[in-house]
Amino acid sequence: MANPGYGKRLTADENPRGEADFAHLPPRAAELASLIDRLPEGSAMGYKVLAATHPVHGQQACRSALRELTDAGHLRLVKEHLTLEDSSKRWVTRTYWSRIRRSDAWWAEFVRRVHGVDVTVLGRAGLARVGEADEADEPAPAPAPSSSEAYGVLARLGRTEPRMTLSAADCAALEPLAAEWLARGATHNHLTQALTAGLPSPVHSPAAIARTRLENKMPPTSTTGTVRARVNKIVMMCGGCEADETTTKLTNGLCAACREELDREPESDDTWPPVGYIPDTFRADPVECVVNHHFRADEARIAAGLPPRGRG
Incomplete structure (x- = not known):
């Protein structure tokens, strides 16, 4: 696992796993994609760590495969500048992962929507401080319901349990309660399980059941140093060299130098x-x-x- 606040994060808009998810990728990249897809949120995503985990491929192969996955639209590396509840500032680095291959335009819109989102970071030790932000920073706007993690979990309930399919209005109404669960340290899986396990038969009102469970089963306030934070800046980084978009132009998540290196690499290290x-x-x-x-x-x-x- 990465330090708290770093590592893998889902785009919160996924389909169930299928055999053909990564069939469009070269074999090496497809193997690494299958591994990454099964890692829990918060997992370290550096090529050295992945190489230590993968049974076959070494560091160079994993590094190349990460560039291939970036180019194919499955992941993006970003830096998020957070304002914490005590008004201090932090930068964190995250790798956003999507089982569905996404276009460059889709990722650009996704990153735009992450700006202003309220996030919860467990533990201050994992947050890299790089100094206070400029005093001219404007307050971050409130997140739109459709862009929040809580809304996304509620919207996906029907994929796990069709009887708990919620409407857009239901998700918007229940979002504050679900967001409080996440703020208290609940994971997406924990929240989904709480809302779909042991349902009565038949289910007459999924929204009413969800509200009752969200209110009555609310986790206790965490005492492990939970830190509330809001994203006030977000910068996309090259998936190869980690140069950010303020210093170089990125195409499909890669700078020109890393794209050139990717284009001239053999598909496998053993060729x-x-x-x-x-x-x-x-x-x-x-x-x-x-x-x-x-x-x-x-x-x-x-x-x-x-x-x-x-x-x-």
Whole structure:
């Protein structure tokens, strides 16, 4: 798990898992996507941590696969500047994940909606302080109901239990109660389970049942240092080098340099070099044999930053 306040976060708008979720991706990226998709919220998302978790791929493969997943529209790396309840300021880094591949325009709109959202961060120790924000910062606007985590959990209840399908009006009316659950440390799964488990038969009014359970089963106020915070700035970052959009142009979540590197990478780490190949530069003495011009050419291409030529 990442430090509190960091790591994986869901976009709160997902379909149930299916076998074809990542069929459009190259094999390496699809394998990593399946792993990431099953990690809980708050999991560390650095390529070194993922490589330590993945049974096959190493650090370079995971780093490349993260760029592929960013380019394909499954994740975005962002920095959020938070104003805490004591008026202090913090930056946190999050990786937003979507099982559904999203367009660049969709992600831009998603990031715009996150601005101003009230979030809860467990524990101050995980919040990286980078100094107070500019005094000219304007107060963050109140979140729209459709952009809140609580509203999203309520809107998805029907996918878990069809008898608890709520209307938009129901979700808006119940959102403050659900938001209080999340503020007290409840997870999305905890809230969903509380509203869908042990239902009577038949269910005449899902909204009435949800309200009764939200009121009567409200978790106690946390005593573990829960910190309420609001996002007052959000900046998208390159999924490869972590340069932010204020210093470089991003296309599909990648800067030009990382996109160029992605375009020239082989799909798998084991395509080069061939097993047993040792460049002459690593030998004590030159090998007295016929020069292999294919290897010489490939050495020159690699030194120039180009991939080796394919051999049939």
